[in-house]
Amino acid sequence: MNLPVRSIAAALLVIGLTAAVLDKARAGGDDYFPPVTHKLTTDECGSCHMAFPPAMLPAASWRRMMNELDQHFGDNASVDAETAASITRYLVANAADTGGRTYGRKLIRGVSNGAAPQRITELPKWVHEHDEVSPREWKQKDVGSKANCPACHVDAQLGYFEDD
Amino acid sequence: MNAGFSIGSVAAPHTASTLNDKTHPLRTHEIMTLSHYAIAFLCALGLANTTFAGPRDALLERYAMTAKAAEPAFAGFSANRGEALHRTEHAKGKADTPACTSCHGPNVRAAGRTRSGKPIEPMAISVSPERYLDTAKVEKWFKRNCDEVLGRECTPREKGDWLAYMTSQ
The missing domain is CATH 1.20.5 (Single alpha-helices involved in coiled-coils or other helix-helix interfaces)
Known part of the structure; x- marks a missing residue:
């Protein structure tokens, strides 16, 4: 047996x-971040913005974010407790410093241990990678927001974030 | 078509006009297979409307009951009032979302766009027939979006009016 x-x-x-x-x-x-495969996460997170791959932030970030959904970048994005717990489990298990470290390790370089940054777009590595994008480009109508990855990374939903 | 039509008939005008528009020209053609397909299609359409609109009707009915309890003069929902609610620049919630149309766009049959740039499927059920069937989801979004646009919860009458508007579109 x-x-x-x-x-x-x-x-x-x-x-x-x-x-x-x-x-x-x-x-x-380094430009591949496995897309969200957890349906609840896709549905809940992906209804307002692209459901960002969990490997883009460390586990501490996701924990804090899921605890502060009532003030989610200016919106009340609260979900019921059971939903929140399930999403948190998924995000934490696949974060840049846990299950998703193969993909996310480099993106969170320069983030101190235990820190819980909330904006992917403020990670030092992210800022560095996007320094060639001009303010004019960010303001283009079809971009609208730095959270709109697919505006430039056409295969972002599939996990590919290479330069375009 | 102005003021309150009753809950039970919300889906009816839409269904009737769809059937009339489509069956008539097809019947004049006497191509058997084509009309068979057409009949099957229309039956499916009718089924979709009667079977799957169930939760939507139930929700409207629930809103109607609470609306009636809140204001005894309540005499049914109005798609026109719903449209006004949808289009008015309330500007009582968040600064960047003064109206429903801030994100959903001026045309209810076309896609909208969230502040972060993500497309939002059209709100009109003629183009998004799968909408408003999950009661919990509808309630969740009324809660969030009314708060963002109006700075408060929507009343049951407002919810019913708005839903009647989207159902009529």
């Missing part, structure tokens, strides 16, 4: 690791 369980676990581990490596390879480096 023990043996098959172990082999299955080992096989799953190998498959998992291979998938992770392939994923990273397919993504072609």
Whole structure:
């Protein structure tokens, strides 16, 4: 009874690791952030803005954000407690310093341990990566907001944020 | 069509006109397969309206009951009042959302856009028939958006009027 369980676990581990490596390879480096795969998160977070990949912020950021939804960048984005708990679990498990560190590690460079930055667009690495974007471009009608990643990163919904 | 039509008939004018518009020209053609398809399609359409509009009608009915309890003179919802509510620049909530149309846009049959640039599916049920069927979702958005535009909750009558407007579009 023990043996098959172990082999299955080992096989799953190998498959998992291979998938992770392939994923990273397919993504072609640092510009890939796996899109949200948790339906509740997609629905709740994605109804007002793009549902940002959890690997874009550390776990502490997501915890704080989910605790302060009643003041969410000027909006009351409260959800019921059960929904909030489920979304928090997903975000925290896949954050830039937890399950999503393969993808998010570089983006949160320069963020001190335990800090809980709330705006992805204020991460030092994000600012650096976007320093070539002019104020005029940010103000274009179809951009509208720095939270509108897909305005420039056409495949952002699929997780690709390469330069365009 | 101005003032309050009753709850039960909210979906009816839409259904009737859709059927009339579409069945007439098809019947004049005597192509069997085509008309079979058309009939199947229209049946499906009719089914969709009767079967799936259920939660929407139930919600309207609930709003009507609470509206009636709040103001005894209440005599049904009005799509016109709903349109006024939707289009008026209330400017009593958040500065960047003075009206519903700030995000939903002037045309209820076209997509809107959130402040962060994300498209919002059209609000009119003629183009978004899947809308307003999830009561909890409808309530959630009334709560958020009324607060953002009006700086307060919407009354049951306002909710019903607004829903009647979107149903009529």
